[in-house]
Amino acid sequence: MTQAEGTFNRLANPTRFMGLASTILPWLTCLTALLLLTGLYLAFFVAPEDYQQGHTVKIMFIHVPFAWLAMMGYSVITIASIGSLIWRHPMADVAAKTAAPIGACFTLLALVTGSLWGKPMWGTYWVWDARLTSVLLLFFLYLGLMALWQAIEEPSRAGRAAAILAIVGSVNIPIIKFSVDWWNTLHQPASVAKLDGPSIHSSILTPLLIMAAAFTCLFFVMHLMAMRTEVLRRRVQALQLTHVDAAGVTQGARA
């Protein structure tokens, strides 16, 4: 009986989440599509070409949102991990687990689009620039989290172990960033033009911001869907366990 009660309590909150997710998801998906279409239109047809970079400047409109989401993804994981460690909130666990692959994808995309952009701009696919290096290390942190989730079979244990690792990583990210900056200035002078000058014209800035909003919405759409799938996956597993349990009980009664 206690087990059934425990299962029920565990499902109670996720049920509310499932209802909420299915109300929000259609709207959020529409908003994402709208923003993405507007952003792409502005980026490809309205925004001017850079006089130095030509067409390749268009990569920026997806590259910068990817890089931003790479960092936001880790923040989502950190917040969810704190939630799951302190309050043992089951949905926080699910949120941390499902955000990791999405964040890792965006990090990888940021690295790939960055190096595709780098080839015509710097003449090489990869430079050991401080930013590239720290994003690469961030990618490794994501991989470590996902590997830990995979290695531990029991979901609640895996969740807490991954939460500890995620929080340790979030403490470390600023230190890693700082040390890589330091390392880079020691090894080579800053040779790569930085984007963060005050000189971004509004004709480029507006589409960029719209694209950033669009991809942020896309992140949350995918995150909600992944969380829903994870909840369903766990329910299926719980049902299977109950069936196995029931079969065991009837067999025991027969014997």
Added chain:
Amino acid sequence: MKAFTSLVARDLRLAWREGGAISTALGFYLVVVAILPLGLGPDLNLLARIAPGILWVALLLAALLSVDRIFHNDHEDGTLEIIALGPLPLELVAAAKATAHWISIGIPLTLAAPILALLLNLPANAFWVLVLTMATGTPAISFLGALGAALTLGLGRGGLLLALLILPLYAPVLIFGVAAMNAVITGPSPFLSSYLILCAITLATIVLAPIASAAALRLNLN
């Protein structure tokens, strides 16, 4: 405090009498440092220039090799659970075991580094700073390694996973260790600033890592 020192002493005694871990780590260190010139070519000028990096990276790998044993044996035969039941808080247990790892692996590797540096033609004025930075950085390596070992405790293929989890966290130690050495060898950046940051990283790791390790241990002991 007595429980802490006796736990450290016990681990050291075990490490000394088993013997395997220390000699494996030292042998691995020697082989990695010796095999790199085979790939890079025998140019002594080049080797002298990259010697700090080679020595540090090889040290990290050699330490990583032994780090997953910090809790493994005690976990397998149940000793760890008995220790956890004892009066010592798990945070201090983790700190004691990391300290023992540092004394039994970190210090021998640090002392072996100057001998290996001879093979790489490290400039003579850098020997003292090699030993100093490694003596300062290896505690951080042991304490972070203990965290990784606690997280992967009881997993089948813990060793490989451990490398993936911990190596990104080693980046700051590596960067500032090598930066402090390069500051002495080539200049012009000041030695002290890199070295003090390395000290800060080590001190912060010694304080914070055992807390996370203890959380991971609690999780794996239940």
